[in-house]
Structure formats: C-alpha cells, structure tokens
Amino acid sequence: MATIAVYSVKGGVGKTTFAVNLAWCAAQISRRRTLLWDLDASNGSGFLLGVDPRKKRTADTVFAAERGPDKLIQRTAYPTLDLLPADESIRTIGRQLDAIGKKKRLAKLVETLSRDYERILFDCPPVLNELSTQVMRAADLVIVPLPPSPLSARAFDLVVDEVRGSGKGHPPILPVLxxxxxxxxxxxxxxxxxGNWPVVPLASAIEQCAVERKPVGAFAPRSAAARAFAHLWAAIERKLAEK
Known part of the structure; x- marks a missing residue:
C-alpha cells in the first residue's frame, strides 16, 4: 500500500483535478484498489467524480478518537475507486486534531484503511496547519502541481519547507509542471x-472535467491530457517502487 498527497499552498494550480485524474489512473490503469480522500472543504473531488456526499456524517467525524471512516466512504462509478468526501466541517479539523492531542491520527487511519486499499490519494487543502503536517507524516510521496509562474515557484519552496519540517524520513516530492x-x-x-519534471499541458479536455464530472481518461481517453496523466501516473509508480 502507498499513500500519495497532492498538495500546494497556492490555490488555483489544478490540485483537485490532479488528485481525481491520478486516482482514476491508479484504479483504471494500474487496477489497484484506490481510495481518494478529499481533505478540502470545497469537496471538489466529489464533484469531479459525480459523487454527492451523504449527510449522515460530517467529514470531521473520521478524525474523532473512537470513530473510523467506514460509514463515510462512498463508491464511485469506477469499480476499484472509492471516495472519502469532504464538507465544510473539515475547516475546523486543525483545532480538533489539537484537542485530541494525537500527532499521527491521520497515519493511524491510513493504517486501518490499508487493509482495503492499495493506493490512497489525498486531495489536500492549500493551507499550512496541523492537518497538512499530519498528511506529510502519512504520505509516501507528495505531488506538487506548479503552473509556470514566480508565485508558483515561491509556493513550491513553502511546500518543500513543510515536507522537510515533518521530521526525519520525510516523503519525497515530485514537482509537476x-x-x-x-x-x-x-x-x-x-x-x-x-526538463526532468513531468508535464501536464494546458488543455480544454482538462477544463471539461468539471462539465462532464468525470476524469479526463473516462471521456477523452485519446487526448493529450489523458496521456499526460497516464505518463505522470507511471512516473509515480516508478517513484514508489524506488522506496
């Protein structure tokens, strides 16, 4: 089992689109049992996968000391891809994690989920807080989408500092243009x-993900965008194999 965080401290870089498309690649190309865990209050991953969250439980209850994620996980239209959706409650999760005083709560939850999933991907919020710190402790690899701009380069430096600050044995970082x-x-x-960074191009097919509410590989499998995500996923699998 391996965990992959898609993370940036800057919004608008395509983070959620990356998370959804890479999770689809894990499930459909690698045929791995995959969980996409949405940690962003906007629930963008759920929207792009066409999944509307149930209202029985809120996303923050997953982190409660005596509760697990089982009842919140939802199936998607893709047989080997499940979703742990987010909602507004996730905004206060930093305070909750401080209150329960467990620095590796997320890692413990991942350990429980690893019985059912081979790949777990985190769609992380663009923040620096206790939640992002716990994600870094739980991740085997951090993917950082970077549109070419000075602000993105600055955001990448902040991500590097955050990952390194998570302690010894911090996960490797894979920047992606x-x-x-x-x-x-x-x-x-x-x-x-x-020149050695993976690339995902500016493409109308990627923009259409929000219209179709599907990963690009599901509705435009021969597009340049679908090929780019497939190549990126292959690079991720190679990186994980090096560990």
Whole structure:
C-alpha cells in the first residue's frame, strides 16, 4: 500500500483535478484498489467524480478518537475507486486534531484503511496547519502541481519547507509542471529549466472535467491530457517502487 498527497499552498494550480485524474489512473490503469480522500472543504473531488456526499456524517467525524471512516466512504462509478468526501466541517479539523492531542491520527487511519486499499490519494487543502503536517507524516510521496509562474515557484519552496519540517524520513516530492502552454515565453523557460519534471499541458479536455464530472481518461481517453496523466501516473509508480 502507498499513500500519495497532492498538495500546494497556492490555490488555483489544478490540485483537485490532479488528485481525481491520478486516482482514476491508479484504479483504471494500474487496477489497484484506490481510495481518494478529499481533505478540502470545497469537496471538489466529489464533484469531479459525480459523487454527492451523504449527510449522515460530517467529514470531521473520521478524525474523532473512537470513530473510523467506514460509514463515510462512498463508491464511485469506477469499480476499484472509492471516495472519502469532504464538507465544510473539515475547516475546523486543525483545532480538533489539537484537542485530541494525537500527532499521527491521520497515519493511524491510513493504517486501518490499508487493509482495503492499495493506493490512497489525498486531495489536500492549500493551507499550512496541523492537518497538512499530519498528511506529510502519512504520505509516501507528495505531488506538487506548479503552473509556470514566480508565485508558483515561491509556493513550491513553502511546500518543500513543510515536507522537510515533518521530521526525519520525510516523503519525497515530485514537482509537476501544470497548465503548460509552450506558446508562452515564461512557460517555455520553465520547461527548459526543469526538463526532468513531468508535464501536464494546458488543455480544454482538462477544463471539461468539471462539465462532464468525470476524469479526463473516462471521456477523452485519446487526448493529450489523458496521456499526460497516464505518463505522470507511471512516473509515480516508478517513484514508489524506488522506496
């Protein structure tokens, strides 16, 4: 079992789109039993997967000292892909984690879930707090989408500091150039400067994910975007195999 966090401290970088499409690749290409855990209060992952959260329990109850995630997990339209959805309650999870005083609560939950899943992906909120710290402790690999811009480069430095601050044995980081448009000079310079980073291009098919409420591989499997996510997932699997 391996855990992959899709994380950035900057919003609008395509983080949720990455998380959904990579989870789909894990389930449909690698045929691994996969859980996508949405930790962002907007529940963007659930929306993109066409899953509307049930109202029986709130997302923060998963972190309660005596409760587990079982009753909150929902099936998706893809047989080997499940979703642990988020809602507004996740906004206060930092205070809750401080209150229960368990620095590895998320890691313990992942350990429980590993009995049922081979890959767990976190769609992380763009914040630096106790939740992000616990995600770093639980992750085997951190994916950082980076649109080519000075602000994104600064955000990447903050992510590196956060990951390294999680302690010894921190997870490796895989930066990915996202929304890349080689017609733009800044984007071309970023590609030339980081030639070994994976790339996901700027593509209308990716924008259509929010319209179709499906991963791009499910409705446009031959598109450049679908191929880019498949290649990225292959790079992730290779990175995990090195551990």
């Amino acid at each position: 996202s929304m890349l448009d080689m017609r733009r000079a800044l984007h071309k310079q970023a590609r030339e400067a980081n």
